[in-house]
Amino acid sequence: MLELINVGQRYGRKTVLDGISHSFAPGVTVITGPSGAGKTTLLRLCASAERPKSGTLSWNGKPLGRSPRAFRTGLGYAPQRIDFPEDISGLDFMLHMAALKMIGTGAARIQATALLDRLGLGRDASGLIRTYSGGMRRRLGLAQAFLGDPDILVLDEPTAELDPVTAEHVHDLIFEQRAVVLMTTHLAESLANRKYQTLKISMLDSVK
Numbered sequence: 703m704l705e706l707i708n709v710g711q712r713y714g715r716k717t718v719l720d721g722i723s724h725s726f727a728p729g730v731t732v733i734t735g736p737s738g739a740g741k742t743t744l745l746r747l748c749a750s751a752e753r754p755k756s757g758t759l760s761w762n763g764k765p766l767g768r769s770p771r772a773f774r775t776g777l778g779y780a781p782q783r784i785d786f787p788e789d790i791s792g793l794d795f796m797l798h799m800a801a802l803k804m805i806g807t808g809a810a811r812i813q814a815t816a817l818l819d820r821l822g823l824g825r826d827a828s829g830l831i832r833t834y835s836g837g838m839r840r841r842l843g844l845a846q847a848f849l850g851d852p853d854i855l856v857l858d859e860p861t862a863e864l865d866p867v868t869a870e871h872v873h874d875l876i877f878e879q880r881a882v883v884l885m886t887t888h889l890a891e892s893l894a895n896r897k898y899q900t901l902k903i904s905m906l907d908s909v910k
C-alpha cells in the first residue's frame with residue numbers, strides 16, 4: 703500500500719499540488735485532472751523521482767524518506783519520456799535495466815525477451831534503439847518497468863503514441879498485474895469495461 707499524507711509540491715513560487723492525501727491499494731488507479739494540474743508531478747513523487755515540498759509518502763507503513771532504496775527495488779516506473787542510449791539494442795537496454803534491478807542474468811534474459819515479445823518488440827529486440835519509432839520507444843520504456851514483477855508500477859501515459867490495438871494489448875498487460883498501479887491516460891474511455899479506481903487532481907489557482 704502506498705500512502706500519501708498531506709503531500710504538496712511547489713516549483714519556485716508556483717504551488718502545483720497541495721494537501722493530497724490518498725491510499726493506493728493493489729489494483730489500478732487512474733490519476734485524472736486537467737492539463738497542467740499536476741498528474742505527472744504526482745507520479746514523479748510516487749516514483750520517488752522527486753521529493754515533496756510538504757507531507758509524507760509511505761510504502762507499507764514506512765516513510766520513503768531521503769533514500770528510498772528498498773522501495774525502489776520493488777518499483778517499476780515508466781516516465782513520459784526516457785533519454786535512451788541510442789546505440790544499444792532494445793534487448794541490451796532491457797538487460798541493463800534488469801541488472802540495475804539486481805535481477806540475475808538468466809532470469810533477466812528470460813523476462814526481457816518475454817516482455818519484448820509481449821509488447822510486440824520481439825522481432826526488433828536486437829535492433830539499435832536509434833532505429834526505433836516513437837511508439838516502439840514508448841513500448842520499450844514500458845517493458846522495462848515490468849522487469850522483476852514490481853510491487854508498485856507508476857506509468858505515465860503508457861499508451862501515448864500507440865495505435866488502438868496495441869494500446870489494448872498494453873492495457874491487458876497492465877490490468878493483469880497484482881501490483882499497486884498508478885497511471886495517467888488519455889484513453890480513459892477505452893477502460894470502460896475494466897475495474898479501476900480514480901484519483902482526481904484539481905487545478906490550483908496558482909497554476910491557472
Ligand SMILES: Nc1ncnc2c1ncn2[C@@H]1O[C@H](COP(=O)(O)OP(=O)(O)OP(=O)(O)O)[C@@H](O)[C@H]1O
Pocket residue numbers: 713716718735736737738739740741742743744909
Ligand atoms: N520541474 C518543474 N519546474 C517548474 N515547473 C514545473 C516543473 N514540473 C512541472 N511544472 C509545472 O507544474 C504544473 C503541473 O505539471 P504536470 O506536468 O505535473 O501536469 P499534468 O497534469 O501532468 O499536465 P498534462 O496533462 O498536460 O501532462 C505545470 O504548470 C508545469 O509547468
